[in-house]
Structure formats: structure tokens, C-alpha cells
Amino acid sequence: MAITRRHALVLGAALTMSFTAACGSSSGGAGDSGAAKPATTVSDADLQNALNTGGTIKVWAWEPTLKQVVADFQAKYPKVKVDLVNAGSGNDQYTALQNAIKAGSGVPDVAQVEYFALPQFALGKSLADLNAFGADKLASTFTPGPWNSVHTGEGIYGLPMDSGPMALFYNKEVFDKHDIAVPTTWDEYVAAAEKLHKADPKAYITSDTGDAGFTTSMIWQAGGKPYTVNGTTVGVDFTDPGVQKFTATWQKLIDGKLLSPVTGWTDAWYKGLGDGTIATLVVGAWMPANLESGVKAASGKWRVAPMPQWEAGGKATAENGGSSLAIPEAGTNKNLAYAFIKYANVEQGVQTRIDGGAFPATTAHLKDPAFLNKEFPYFDGQKANEVLAASAGQVVGGWSYLPFQVYANSIFNDTVGKAYTSATPLQDALKAWQDASVKYGQEQGFTIQQ
Amino acid sequence: MATTTHIADRTPGPKRAPASSHGPLVIRRRRSARGRRSATLTVLTGLVLVYTLLPLVWLAINATKTQEGLLDSFGLWFADDFALFDNIGATFAYNDGIFARWLLNTLLYVIAGAGGATMLATLGGYGLAKFDFPGKKAVFAVVIGAVAVPGTALAVPTFLMFSNLGLTDTPWAVIIPTLVSPFGLYLMWTFATDAVPREILEAARVDGAGEFRTFFGISLPLLAPGIVTVLLFNVVGTWNNYFLPLIMLKDPDWYPLTIGLKAWNQQAATTGGEAVFNLVITGSLLTIVPLIAAFLLLQRYWQSGLAAGSVKE
Numbered sequence: 185m186a187i188t189r190r191h192a193l194v195l196g197a198a199l200t201m202s203f204t205a206a207c208g209s210s211s212g213g214a215g216d217s218g219a220a221k222p223a224t225t226v227s228d229a230d231l232q233n234a235l236n237t238g239g240t241i242k243v244w245a246w247e248p249t250l251k252q253v254v255a256d257f258q259a260k261y262p263k264v265k266v267d268l269v270n271a272g273s274g275n276d277q278y279t280a281l282q283n284a285i286k287a288g289s290g291v292p293d294v295a296q297v298e299y300f301a302l303p304q305f306a307l308g309k310s311l312a313d314l315n316a317f318g319a320d321k322l323a324s325t326f327t328p329g330p331w332n333s334v335h336t337g338e339g340i341y342g343l344p345m346d347s348g349p350m351a352l353f354y355n356k357e358v359f360d361k362h363d364i365a366v367p368t369t370w371d372e373y374v375a376a377a378e379k380l381h382k383a384d385p386k387a388y389i390t391s392d393t394g395d396a397g398f399t400t401s402m403i404w405q406a407g408g409k410p411y412t413v414n415g416t417t418v419g420v421d422f423t424d425p426g427v428q429k430f431t432a433t434w435q436k437l438i439d440g441k442l443l444s445p446v447t448g449w450t451d452a453w454y455k456g457l458g459d460g461t462i463a464t465l466v467v468g469a470w471m472p473a474n475l476e477s478g479v480k481a482a483s484g485k486w487r488v489a490p491m492p493q494w495e496a497g498g499k500a501t502a503e504n505g506g507s508s509l510a511i512p513e514a515g516t517n518k519n520l521a522y523a524f525i526k527y528a529n530v531e532q533g534v535q536t537r538i539d540g541g542a543f544p545a546t547t548a549h550l551k552d553p554a555f556l557n558k559e560f561p562y563f564d565g566q567k568a569n570e571v572l573a574a575s576a577g578q579v580v581g582g583w584s585y586l587p588f589q590v591y592a593n594s595i596f597n598d599t600v601g602k603a604y605t606s607a608t609p610l611q612d613a614l615k616a617w618q619d620a621s622v623k624y625g626q627e628q629g630f631t632i633q634q
Numbered sequence: 635m636a637t638t639t640h641i642a643d644r645t646p647g648p649k650r651a652p653a654s655s656h657g658p659l660v661i662r663r664r665r666s667a668r669g670r671r672s673a674t675l676t677v678l679t680g681l682v683l684v685y686t687l688l689p690l691v692w693l694a695i696n697a698t699k700t701q702e703g704l705l706d707s708f709g710l711w712f713a714d715d716f717a718l719f720d721n722i723g724a725t726f727a728y729n730d731g732i733f734a735r736w737l738l739n740t741l742l743y744v745i746a747g748a749g750g751a752t753m754l755a756t757l758g759g760y761g762l763a764k765f766d767f768p769g770k771k772a773v774f775a776v777v778i779g780a781v782a783v784p785g786t787a788l789a790v791p792t793f794l795m796f797s798n799l800g801l802t803d804t805p806w807a808v809i810i811p812t813l814v815s816p817f818g819l820y821l822m823w824t825f826a827t828d829a830v831p832r833e834i835l836e837a838a839r840v841d842g843a844g845e846f847r848t849f850f851g852i853s854l855p856l857l858a859p860g861i862v863t864v865l866l867f868n869v870v871g872t873w874n875n876y877f878l879p880l881i882m883l884k885d886p887d888w889y890p891l892t893i894g895l896k897a898w899n900q901q902a903a904t905t906g907g908e909a910v911f912n913l914v915i916t917g918s919l920l921t922i923v924p925l926i927a928a929f930l931l932l933q934r935y936w937q938s939g940l941a942a943g944s945v946k947e
Contacts (some may be wrong), residue, residue: 244884246901246904246907247904247905248906248907249904249906269884269885269886270886270897271884271885272884272897272902273897273900273901273903273907274903274904276900279881280881280884283793283797283881284802284884286794287793287794287797287798287802288797289797289798289800289802290802290803290884291795314712346905348905391775436877448903449902449903451704451705451902451909454705454902454909454911455705455706457707458702458706459705459706468905470905470906472906473905473906474906474907477907477908477909478902478908478909480701480702481702481705481706505905506905507905519824522870541906542905542906544704
């Protein structure tokens, strides 16, 4: 593409990333701050009062369906003005947010934070603990995967906005053409990859040049737990059996040159998804909206199937992506901010977002017949949400990300990326990533368990 | 004819010509230099030309394609559908027409920032060239030192400073740092030293003109080529400025084109985000049009500006 300034961004991220993590190490962390849950200090009446009084809140988010949510919210509470700002997506936004927090000015009242990045901000005491608003009572509202993801210790640092239970998206036309069965296990997936590439040397089962989010999600599904976090004591271990399950299988795809060398989310990637040279995606449930808008050429060709399993007949999935709405500690109008994120993620806003193509994190909506029976023209009338909602209930528990995952992900391609381009085995490359993560964690003052 | 001399030049012979034939040899060399054509050089220049123009050609061709056409067709040739005008319309209409706002923002940063920087550099450079004062050497050292510091290195400290002033996320955060152009100052300084003879200034003073009148009436016209050169450098720098607005601005309403287009490009990589590669490409093409226009319009002045002062009469 004409404009990529990834290097500048990484530099910016590296310069600023140390700020929060440094705060985290000095403050002891939320997890070990005591067993007692903070008492609810803000009642529903207080929230209602804030809505009636009105005021302005600034929301940093890139999620496109929030625009309508904000419009509806302002119509319902005319005294409230919501300033929705797209301050960049993903790492750009985190860099901006950390800059603002460090500088102590320009901090938004609400920020979109992905689940993998939440612990980093939570441990830096940059986000408000939502227990103060009685958020702990919402446990049954959300599916376990995202609900677990917004916790750090007893603290709740965001309300889940969407979720990404994984599934297999595949191009049925390509599979039919080469008479390939939809794989239900990872062994079948590798076999399908071989058969497809043999039948059509231009076609690949999927593309992968090293993606931190995908790799960690795959390890998650395989039952691996490379990260253990207890306050500021952190363990990183990429030799655990779950990790090895993943590397053994994925190494076969790398060695057989069965992965398309196209980097995800680029124009070439969209092209591959459209022309059938990238035949499947194992990705989060939010993908349909992206396929519909970005890969119009393949409309009617794609289908959704359950994620391939490590054991035949198994029913394990993982989360991939997904974000929360969080309230920065330095925000000025926390009551109003909480009233807004509750509206967006628990109340009417959820339906608005589903109508806009988002995949919810709320149990009620995932069981709603109207949601489950929705026929997707893009998937040739398939009720895709049935597959995706089933996946949401099968996410393997007990996963946690590093309290400096944003940094770790930013160096993934420097370390693990080598496994895709050279003879370095994936398992060794993950060890290199582990070493680099450990080194950074130690520099930031975390206690690392080896 | 040119080719023959060329070959003659390369025919093996005695390494050192006898002293008597020295004169004619020089004449022959000069003549051959004027008419010489080197295949190697031509190919090399051609390669560089292709290398330079290819991205522009790519940009122009692909701006005519729809999002689907972009992904379906060969990159260096047109798709079946010619959608340039649709794309231009869509670029200005997308996101409630924010592209026009980004264009105006960029113009604001260029006029206020680059214009202001040029004005300050002209005043400062003239003053430093034509007036003597204690500490001038120190000023010179500071200016030269400042030229050597890359803007990127100053970005984070500048951000923290502006943040303490409460100016981040406002247009001031982009305009004020842009006003400082050490390279422009240095260029104006050297240019003014040669372009404005001291004798003219003395004559004007003797005739009773004040410093302001001398500056505006006599020096400014003489400095015009230098001013245009500095202006052009500053305009291009500000128009393409990326890192400073990236860290200073969060509100898309104040983005310049560079940051805005990147935001559109990145949207393809987010959950539920729409891939608008066709608009990014069309937007990029529209973004470079004003720069090309500025170059074509100012090129004449710029050339004379670069040459002026380089030869002592």
C-alpha cells in the first residue's frame, strides 16, 4: 500500500510503552492488593442522576457500530453529549492513550481496549476498577470467555463489548472444486492443505506469516497456558504441552510450504480471500462483517464451520480478538462514562451493534432466536450465528495474557516471524519470543518465574 | 560524429600525450564532452526514471479502479471499469466528507506553519547576515547544531512540553513546532550574505531610508529567489509531515491528509471495519496534486534560487 508507517509506529510504541509498565511495577499490581472486593460506591440512582444532569464525555473507539449507539444514546438522554473520536485503532490508540495518561491531559472518559491489552492498562492503574459501580453483578450477563478477559485479579477493568469465539471460515466453492471434505480436526486440516495445494499450486489452505493474536489463540485452544500471571509475578513458558501440540501441527504446514506467504489484512490478503487462493480462515466470530464489506467478490462462496479440533469429537474453542470499553482512571466524569458503557454493552446498545453486524458478548443475545436464525446472504443463506454462538460456549477456560502483551505482540514478527521465512523451527522461534518477553518484563520490574 | 570521437577517445595509445599535443587534445576533449552519448549512462538514467515514476504511474492507474477492480486486476494496467470520477466523489463523500476537512487542515498547517517558518527564516537569516552583534558565532553553532537534529528525535519531548501547556490535540500543536526551521534559517542566512550587497544597504542608509524601508524596499526583492526556495522546502515538509501530527492529534477533525489517509487504510485491519483501498489510493493521488502544482509553479524561481550566490563575481 502507498502509506504504511509501521516503523514509526513501533518506535512510538516502544518509546511510550515503558510508561505504564513502569507504573505497574512500582504500584504492586491489582491482583495482590488484597482479597476483599472493593465495595460498590456508585449506585444505579447515582448513574441515573448523572444521565439527568447531563454533560460531555469523550469516547476513544474505532468500532464502527458505536456511531449509531452514540446517536441513540444522545437521543435518549438529550442532556448528554458523547464526543466519539477514532484516535486510531489497536496499537496506535494504545500509544495515544498511554501518552495522554503519562502526560496527564487529554485523557478520554471511555476507551476501547482489546482484551489482550487490558491487563497492561489495568496493572498500570490506568483504568478504573468497575467493581465500584457494581459491575461484579454482571457476571451472568456475559459469556465466560470475554468476562474472564476483563478481570485482573478481583478487579474488573472494562465491560465486554464484543467477543471473538473462533470458527473455521472456508471457501466452499474451492473445497467442492477439488473434492475436499471440511476438516474437523487439525490433522484433517493439514491433509486438506496438502490436497488443495497439490491440486492447485496457486491455492493455499490459509495465509500466515506470523500473527501473534492467531498463534496465542491456537495455543489457547490446544490447552496451552504459556502465560501465568499473579499480580506482578509473571511466568512465560512456551515449552508446555499445549504449545507443542500447536507447533508440531503448524510446523507441518510451514515445512510443506502450505501457507500462503501473504500477510493478513493487506490488500493482497483481501484479494486472496476473494479469488480463492486463500481457502480458509480460522478466526474470531466478528469476521462476517469484514468479509461482507471487504471481500464482496466472493459473496455466496464462503461458509462457516466449527473450529477444527485437536482430538476427534472434541469441542474446544478459543477467543480471537474482541474488545472492551474501559474507563481511564484520569477521566473526569466516571459516572456518566459508566452509564454510557453500560448502555452500549449491556442495555439497548447491544442490539444496535448486532444490527450493525457486530458479534456480541452477552449470553442473552447469543441465545436469542432472532440472532441465531439470521440467514446470511453472504454465506448463501447459512445461519452462521448458530455455529459462532456454539463456539462462544466452548471456549477453553483459564487463559491469561501478559501484563505487557501489547509490547510482546509488537516484537512477535522479529522473533517468531523467522520461523515462517527461514529454517528456524517454530518451537525455537517461540522460545526466542519467550526470552525477549522475559527480558522486557524484567526490565520493567516484573518478577519473572522461569 | 559524436560516436566516432567517443571511440577515438578510447583507442589504446600512449598513456601520456607528448607536451606538444596537449593543446589540441584539450579542445578535442571539450568538444567530445558536449556531444558524447554513453549507453550505460542512458540506461542508468532510464532505470532511475522508471524507478521514480513507476509508483506515480501505479497510483494514477489504480485510482481509476473500484475496490473490487483493484483486487481483481493487474496492478499496472487498467481494470474494465473506469471509476476515477466515482472514486473522487466517494473520497470527498466518505465519512461525512471528512476528506475535505483534512485537505483544509493540511492547507492551514502549510499556510500558517510553512508560511510562518519561511517568514521567520527570512527575517532571521537577513538579520544574521547583515548585522553584527556579540555572540553571533554562538548563534551560528546553535543553528548548525539544530539542523543536525532530526525532527523525529524531538517529537516525544515536544509532545510532553505541549501536553503540559495543554495544547495537544489542537492545531497549535502542529503549527508552532513547524514554525521553527533551522535549515531554512541557515539557507536564508547564506543566501542573504551574497544576494544583498552591503554597498546597496549603505547607499540606502545614506539616502536616509530606515531599516524597515531598506528591508522591504531593497532587500526583500533581492531575497525573493531564496525565499521561494525555503518556502518550497517548508511546504513540502509540512505537507508530508507525519510523525508530529501523529503523536499530537487524536481528534480526526484536526488530522492532516497524511494521518487521515493512514486511518482509512488501517480501517481494513479492524473488526467490522470497511476496506476502502480504492479511496485511500484516490485520496493519495489527490493529495500529491497540489504539491506537483506548487513545484511546477515555483520551479523557475527555485532553480534560480539554488544557483544564486554559488558563483562569486
